[in-house]
Amino acid sequence: MTLLPEAPAILEVRHAVRAWLARHEPAGGVVVALSGGADSLALTAATAAEAPSVRALVVDHRLQDGSGDVAAVAAARALDLGCARADVVPVDVTGPGGLEAAARAARYAALDAGRGGYPVLLGHTLDDQAETVLLGLARGSGGRSIRGMAEYDAPWGRPLLGLRRDTTRRACAELGLRPHEDPHNADPGFTRVRLRTEVLPLLEDALGGGVAGALARTAEQLREDGEVLDTLAGQTLATARDGADLVVERLAPVPVAVRRRVLRLWLLERGAKALTDRQLRAVDELIGRWRGQGGVAVGGGRPGVRLVASRRRGRLSAGFVND
Template identity: 40%
Template sequence: MAKAPQSLHRARKAVGEALNPQGLTLVACSGGADSLALAAAAAWHHRRTTGPLADAKVGGVVVDHHLHPDSVEVSGRTVSQLKSLGLGPVRIYSADVDPESSLGPEAAARTGRYQAFRQAMTELGATRILLAHTADDQAEQVLLGLARGSGTRSLAGIPPARGPFRRPMLHLTRADTEAICRHHDLDWWEDPANSDPRYLRSKVRTQVLPYLERELTTSFRESLIRTAQIAAADADYLENQAKEVFPTLLEDPDPAGALRLKLKPLRAQPPAIRRRVLALAVAAAGGANPSFERLSAVEKLVTGSRSAGPVELAGYVTVHRGARGTSDYGKLVVVPPSG
């Protein structure tokens, strides 16, 4: 076998840090170069019998969305390659994707995929799943976040870890993963959807990013990745600050579960903290993460809108300002969904 590319050594190191050292970790593999390279790096640890990861086990989960006529063949070939690397157990799961979903095809596929991941974890007894997002995915995600105008957390891009999911390849490029696959003689699949401009991410990948690199600077992709690193650190700090402030503003909820925040000290908070406290209150009441527009409407109740509300939010949560002459005066009341 030819000399291993430097990217393989970096991938092995990062994957080793992401594995559960005492149990089963699953590699999510689509059959593309990124996820097969991830599987190859993980398999190296799976085969080791000494060292701090001697008890770590690595299996594979292949999700078939049934969106491509060759999906069954692709899934089967992927399973064969994962088994040839020595991974086990390896299973195929189907993802239910509603093509008419209001979420759009990309989001619907993602929802179905993560449901399949959680099913695989439960049935196989895994505690972690490794996902093969790369630096290229990160750059695309930051650009999409910028286009949506959805704030610091969106500009932070794809997190390296969230819950049981780990993304150890965010420092590697697609060129790196292809080099790893060639080294291991792995035959990766090129999903036609990845270059189909009907899908927003594909359009960013194949048209928008190349145009910006050509017209602005060839290092534009690296600049986006650096932006994600800076934004992630900023967002983490602000969110931690908001989590410390939130309980100091909160009064005991009533039996119905409504939350009450003291208006005056909430109004005195910097906007970046105030908005995050409000989002925490909505989540604590059982609501969905509010959009920028809805959150701005709630913030106006705090900063002096003539209207006292209510403001309706996704998840059937409502927010209003306590009326003068009532026990709720001077408070912002977050009401959970009824029933």
């Protein structure tokens, strides 16, 4: 463990990390995802001071000239701060959904592959949570999309969800650390950057402040409610099964908020991907508003093949059919 100054901001970060470790009791140690930015740098310093064994993973996205040097500096800082080990993992950023989504997918895949079975702590703050809730609201796909990020969704841990971004910056200043400023974090071409620099400040000004905290509290409340509904849905799914199918009469009296969760779980089991609210509602109408309609195509399958949910003889079935 590392000795750190008893300064207000770094103490606040340390207390958040200490509380997370006490709640979740990771065995054997933790990994910290370190980018070199203020959030992850403060998290790394606090975790090295609070946890008995800490390893840092630095993902080099290789999207900018000199990114390898930035990653090497971050790894060296992790060792200076007391991490037992610090590794740089270069990745290729490719895939659908734009640069933000592709970089995120590459980063999480690299962290998962390199974590060695240990939890990975991420530097997401209350500000990140507020941005996530706003993005979910824009998608309009129900409560699940605005539940935000959980403080622990194995293997991903987020000890700093209750702290503002300003706290991590002040913590770095107290430690004499200069965080890396990623140019992408100031590029208005990225949706999150515009939320951070334009939308949230406007909301804070128009509504008299406290918006980020209110959004984060809303996410927490929805997540707690959602966990209860998800548990009920799992229990209901077990009683509604008939082999691979579902018995309609067992689902018809179930409240719609639970029933749609049952259908979501079942469709994911059957191979569905990227389910939308519209698709779930259409499948639910095979139970709640049955008029003899045909099957409903949902996300899944492969080119030329669709996953279709249909009702026949009091049963719901889902299977792949050729276009």
